Amino acid sequence: MIENQTVTRAPAATACAATKYKILVAEPLGQEGLELLRRYAQVDVRLKLSAADLAACLPAYHALIVRSGTQVNQTLLDAGKNLVVIGRAGVGVDNIDVDAATHQGIVVVNAPTTNIVAAAEHTIAMLWALARKIPQADASVRRGEWKREQFVGVELVGKRLGLLGLGRVGGEVARRANGLGMQTVAFDPYVSLERAAQMQVKLLSFDETLATSDFISLHTPATAETKKFIGAAELTKFKRGAFLANAARGVLLDENALLDALDAGQLAGAALDVFENEPPQNERLLRHPAVVLTPHIGGSTTEAATRVSLQIAEQVLDALHGRPARFAVNTPPSASALAPALQSYLGLAELLGRFYTKWVGGPLGDLEVEYAGKLAAEETGGLTAALIKGLLEPIVETRVNLVNAQWVAQMHGIHLAERKTPHAARYENLIALRGERVVCGTLLLDEPHIVQLDGNWVDFVPRGYVMLTRHRDRPGMIGKVGALLGAADVNIASMQVARERPRGEAIMVLNLDDPVPDAVMETLRREFDMQWSQTLTL
Structure with a gap:
């Protein structure tokens, strides 16, 4: 169940401290968020500034809040000599040079969970638009036509909806589709049968999902592995006459292959809210009569805007007051509270998690991490967070860092127990991750090595x-x-x-x-x- 309400925490600051920080809001932000910010800081709203004007005024501010229209590049970061935090009022941070901000010790935060319901509802709206040919019928009537016979549609009741990805948005789509009387199936190798059953979704293989679904909706994270993972070969596996909807990421779909499939009659229609390039320039796509297009508005609702404004305001205030921000995109080195003895093991822990996820290639389930040797005497919460980051980054859309790792794991039903032992076989220190498989690693000459797989001693650099x-x-x-x-x-x-x-x-x-x-x-x-x-x- 997705929480639609943002719980506003009162930042640990007093009214007399409100003038200590100055916040520049460079793009529109909901009134609710502005009111929260103004309780604890001086807030200036200056919209439509040129890059030069923004750079000129930025030295006076400790926080900058933008949406997607402002390019926060190296030049702007250099100008913001007093910046502590940059807030992106939305999900994507492609317009922010996160690496440069990290190097300068600037926290970058976003609001990734605020538009889940909006995106799910938009997906359902696209399914209805496809099934009943609503955009085409609307355009016909506006042309003065009355051609009812051309717009005979199909019902959603009893149809099979195949979800490629069963994360938070996919789960919300499933809940709504079930309520409409659809039969919901999904392919997601990282979701357990138990979790799918809780959502009333039947898990199938990738090929079976494509071959048996009347409607397919994409809800997969954008990674190197999923780029154009729906291409010409995959489209031939679709049930003939099926419909495709994509409100997730444009890079998941090969648009030209989609158009070929539509022209060949393999697909009956497609609805896209996201594109390979935005705004789309593909004339063939823009003119195709069987394609419904919307301008990346899946997360754009009044309610989502309110949640975005509050979530970003809370995090900006948290960062300004030195508290962990739940959705920090980065974790600047200066923010790390790990003991010096553990710093070098952060990379190993993250790498072990990433290796495990790719090796298992399926649901992660219940896991246990064991710290052996001298590590057992240390506070290892930061290492566990790094390990979770490695586990989840290949398979979730939410950006994971040391601050929010435990929370993101809980949201995805992943449980990780921690244990310690002073005895590390063969090595001074050892980190072991156990679940369906077992992988152990250590540092040799300050370089991460995997030294055990399923009980077999090995030694290689992953x-x-x-x-x-x-x-x-x-x-x-x-x-x-x-x-x-x-x-x-x-x-x-x-x-x-x-x-x-x-x-x-x-x-x-x-x-x-x-x-x-x-x-x-x-x-x-x-x-x-x-x-x-x-x-x-x-």
């Missing part, structure tokens, strides 16, 4: 392309794998095999300089009798 296999140890296996990769022009940087006993179960780990083609991986599984094999990009 960087670039890493291929993992599990097979029965037998003569010639290493040579066969090497020959297969060599024939595909895949260079092996290092290779090792860990085994329980001669000719017993073994794990092979290869650091590679090049990605492994899918056909090569299929040959590996089919002809070499692998229990499992996969390539991770780290």
Whole structure:
């Protein structure tokens, strides 16, 4: 259940301290947020400033609040010599140079949870528009026509809705679709059967979701792996005559492939609120009669605007008063409260989490992290937050950092227990992450190493392309794998095999300089009798 109300916390400041901080609001912000800010700071609203004028006045301010229309670049950051925090009143921060802000110790905050209901409702509206041809019928009537026979639609009741991604927005769409009498199914490898059942959603494979759904809606985070993950090949797997809606991210969909599928009759229609380039310039897309287009307004409602203004105001005030901001996009180095002995282990913890998520490739479930050796004597909450950050960043849309990691994990139903032991086998310190699989890591010469996989002792640096296999140890296996990769022009940087006993179960780990083609991986599984094999990009 999504909370629609923002609970406004009273910042720990007094009225007499209100003049200590100055906040510049450079783009429109809801009145509710402005009123909250004015209780504790001096607030100036100066809209439509040129870049030069903004840079000229910025030195006088401790906080800057923008939407998407202001480019907060290196030049502007250099001008803001007294900036403590930048607030983005919305979700995306593409218009802010977050890395540069981090280097200058400036906190960047956004409001990622305020438009979930709005986005879900817009998705449902797009489904209705597709099913009943509402935009086309409206345009026809405005042209003076009365062609009722051209706009015979279909009902949503009884139709199957396939959700690609079952996160917070996808879950809200499912709740509404179920209420409309639709049969809701989903593909999301990181959602458990139990969690899906709570949402009254049936989990299916990717291909089955595409092949059996009357409507498909995209709700997948934008990552390197999901860029154009709906392309020509995937569209051929859709149920013929299906409809597609995308109010998530434009990069998920190959627009030209979509248009080809529409022209071929493979799809009956599509509704897009997001695009590969915004505003869209694809004339073929803009003119296509079977496409419904809206200008990225999925999160734009009066109620969402109120929530955005309050959430961003709360976080700006938190940052100004030195308190953790729940949705800090970055965590400037100066803000870290970790003990010096733990600083170097932050990267290891995050890397272990990222490795685990990519290795498991499915629901994370209940997990346990164990800190062994000298680490057991330290306060390790920051390391656990870094580990959660690594676990979640590949699979969630919300930006995860050391401040909000525990909260984001709870929102996604992930439970992580923590334990400690002074005994670290073989190493001075060891971090072990246990769940469906087990991965352990340590630092060697200040560099992260993974040293155990599912109880097998290994030693490799998790960087670039890493291929993992599990097979029965037998003569010639290493040579066969090497020959297969060599024939595909895949260079092996290092290779090792860990085994329980001669000719017993073994794990092979290869650091590679090049990605492994899918056909090569299929040959590996089919002809070499692998229990499992996969390539991770780290």
